[in-house]
Structure formats: structure tokens, C-alpha cells
Amino acid sequence: MTRSDPFDGLSEFLSIAKHGSIRKAALELGVTPGAISQALQKLERKMGTPLFHRTTRRISLTETGDAFLNKVGPAAQLIESSIEETTQTASQPSGTLRLVVERLALRHVIDPILPTFRQQWPLINLDITVSNQHSDFISQGYDAGILLGSYIPQEMIAIRLSPPFKWAVFGSPAYFARHGRPQTPADLNNHTCIKFKRPEKGDIYRWEFLDDGQTVRIDPTGPITVNDAEAMRRMASQGLGLIYSSTFHSSLEIASGELEPVLLDYSPGGDGLFLYFTKAAQGQPKLRAFIDTCSGLRRLQSP
Incomplete structure (x- = not known):
């Protein structure tokens, strides 16, 4: 038979x-x-x-199909990466490196390293998906992702790509001139806030602060809700309200004077952008090449 x-x-x-x-x-x-x-x-x-x-x-x-995918998906990725790894040499990594990155990483990571990466590793093709939704990381066949550290599952290996940054409330100089500056998180009840609807979950992002070591979360109130962080910062720059962002996300607006941070003393702080991947993927020469290039970016960012 x-x-x-x-x-x-x-x-x-x-x-x-x-x-x-x-x-x-x-x-x-x-x-x-x-x-x-x-x-x-x-x-x-x-x-x-x-x-x-x-x-x-x-x-x-189906429910059975989903359970089957969760079992065979990682194994299939490991088989595929093993075949690619076997056909590569350490000196000449090749193949397609599939990345899923949050939009913020384009400006702060991908744009700075891409010319160097392409020059050093011409045999590696890049397939970059820009998305804040990383829940299907393994089943979608990505080799690595770039995301805020607080969103990365604990079982992943993560490498910091940005300096630690602080979360704060931001407003335009014109807004603060008209309405004053909040001195404590409780003062936000008397201000107009621009609400951020998270694309990956569809909920309104709660503003988080630390007050005497205790976490304080505030539901912002205001007439504007938006699901795009860049659009949110533009609206705040126009004086339409206050936003909750980070010193990293809003670095260009801070440098230009369009936005100013307040409540920094209440910032949770410490987050950053990280490159993350599974333990099974870390040995791939194409991924190691990308990690090495990212390490060069970190050295440039270090004080």
C-alpha cells in the first residue's frame, strides 16, 4: 500500500x-x-x-482549522527559514527578509538604515509591511517586527532600537496661551482633549500617568476622535486640543516649536521601539545582517 x-x-x-x-x-x-x-x-x-x-x-x-494553524504555522516557518539558512553562506546572506513595522519606525529606523543596509547586503530583498497590528506575526510568515516594547509578547526576543522616551501631554503654544497649562493629570478635566482610537483594537486610548508611584489612567474628553497618530499631532499643532503622545513620536513637532510637552513629571517613561523576533528565527543570516545594521543606528543615537 x-x-x-x-x-x-x-x-x-x-x-x-x-x-x-x-x-x-x-x-x-x-x-x-x-x-x-x-x-x-x-x-x-x-x-x-x-x-x-x-x-x-x-x-x-473553522475552530479546528485555527487550532491546526497555530500548531503547523510556526513549524512551517521554521522549515522555510531552515531551508533558506542552509542555502545561504555567512558572508553572503540572501533571500527575502519579511518585516512588519509600526508607522513610527519608518521615519526613525527604516529611513536611516535602508541605504546602508542595501549597500552592504545587496542579495537580501526586503518585504516591509507597515501596520500597527502584529497579532498574526507568526502565521503571516514575518521574520521580524518593529513595535513599541510594551506591546511585544514576552516570549519574543527584543532588541532596543530607540532611546527610552517619556509619555506626556502635548499642546501648541497657541492653545496654552488661551487655556493655560495643566499642572496635574486631574487638571485635564478642564481642557479639550483629542482622543486617539487605536486601529488595532478600536478602543479609545486611555492616558496613563504616575502619581506618587501609583498608576493613574484618565479617559480623555473632547469633540475630536482620530485613529491616526500623525493626524492627531497635526490637529494639536493647530491648537485644536491636547494629545497624549511621547517625546519620541512628537520629536519633530517639539524641535519645530509646534508642540510643547506638559506633565512630564508624571510620565510613565522608559518605553521605546524594539526589533523583535522568535528564537527560531534569530539564527537566519538575513536577520542577523539586519540586526547588525540596526546596531549601527543605535550607536549613532547614543549620547
């Missing part, structure tokens, strides 16, 4: 789960949608359970 290949259908399954589409999976794997469907049906028959919910417009993982 012919022994079945345990890997039959896995590439198709992972690609459908990644894209949420049979058509897009077919494009990625270079086959027809019909071939993708047949491979998936064969895998589901072998496993004895449906892995996807299907409608005429949408395909989504």
Missing part, C-alpha cells in the same frame, strides 16, 4: 489561511484555483474534518 505524504496539502492550507482567499493562494503558489481547492479537499478528507468555512464571498478558518 502506498504511504501518503503527511505534507500533502499543507502549503495550500497555509497559503489560504494567510490570504483568506483560494484565488490569492493560487497566485502565490503558481497553480490554478481548482488545484488549490482539490488539495484542500484532500487534506480535509485525510483529517476527517473541515478546516475552513466557505461561502460564495468568503472563506475563513
Whole structure:
């Protein structure tokens, strides 16, 4: 009796789960949608359970499919990275480095290092996704991400890319001239605040302070809500209200005099941008090359 290949259908399954589409999976794997469907049906028959919910417009993982993805996704990434690593040499890293980075990292990390990285490592292709949503980091096949340290899961390896920065309240000189400066977090109840709706969660970000070692969280109030941090800073620069940001996020506006920080004595402080990745990924030459380039950026940032 012919022994079945345990890997039959896995590439198709992972690609459908990644894209949420049979058509897009077919494009990625270079086959027809019909071939993708047949491979998936064969895998589901072998496993004895449906892995996807299907409608005429949408395909989504079943509970069993989601559990299966959580098990095989990391293993598939490890296999792929191991194959790439085997075909690379330490002196000439190559392949595609897939990064997911929050928008802030473009200006402060990617822009400064990209020319040097491309010059030093011409055989490495970069696939950069700009997003604040990193929850599908492993299943989406990323090699590494750049994110605020407070959002990175503890099981990840993280390397600091920016100096520690403070969180504070910011306003324009014109706003402070009209309304005065809050002296304590409680004073914010008498001010107009611009609320930030987090794109990754859809909730309103609460403003956090430290008062005598105790964490104080305030729900900002005001007529404007926005889900883009850059737009939020522009509105504050126009004197439309106060915002909660960091000295790092708002560094350009601080330097130009458009925004001024207040309540710095109540700042939680200490956060920063970090490059993060799994333990399984850290040995990849292409990732090590990127880490080395980032280390050069850190040396330039050090006082």
C-alpha cells in the first residue's frame, strides 16, 4: 500500500489561511484555483474534518482549522527559514527578509538604515509591511517586527532600537496661551482633549500617568476622535486640543516649536521601539545582517 505524504496539502492550507482567499493562494503558489481547492479537499478528507468555512464571498478558518494553524504555522516557518539558512553562506546572506513595522519606525529606523543596509547586503530583498497590528506575526510568515516594547509578547526576543522616551501631554503654544497649562493629570478635566482610537483594537486610548508611584489612567474628553497618530499631532499643532503622545513620536513637532510637552513629571517613561523576533528565527543570516545594521543606528543615537 502506498504511504501518503503527511505534507500533502499543507502549503495550500497555509497559503489560504494567510490570504483568506483560494484565488490569492493560487497566485502565490503558481497553480490554478481548482488545484488549490482539490488539495484542500484532500487534506480535509485525510483529517476527517473541515478546516475552513466557505461561502460564495468568503472563506475563513473553522475552530479546528485555527487550532491546526497555530500548531503547523510556526513549524512551517521554521522549515522555510531552515531551508533558506542552509542555502545561504555567512558572508553572503540572501533571500527575502519579511518585516512588519509600526508607522513610527519608518521615519526613525527604516529611513536611516535602508541605504546602508542595501549597500552592504545587496542579495537580501526586503518585504516591509507597515501596520500597527502584529497579532498574526507568526502565521503571516514575518521574520521580524518593529513595535513599541510594551506591546511585544514576552516570549519574543527584543532588541532596543530607540532611546527610552517619556509619555506626556502635548499642546501648541497657541492653545496654552488661551487655556493655560495643566499642572496635574486631574487638571485635564478642564481642557479639550483629542482622543486617539487605536486601529488595532478600536478602543479609545486611555492616558496613563504616575502619581506618587501609583498608576493613574484618565479617559480623555473632547469633540475630536482620530485613529491616526500623525493626524492627531497635526490637529494639536493647530491648537485644536491636547494629545497624549511621547517625546519620541512628537520629536519633530517639539524641535519645530509646534508642540510643547506638559506633565512630564508624571510620565510613565522608559518605553521605546524594539526589533523583535522568535528564537527560531534569530539564527537566519538575513536577520542577523539586519540586526547588525540596526546596531549601527543605535550607536549613532547614543549620547
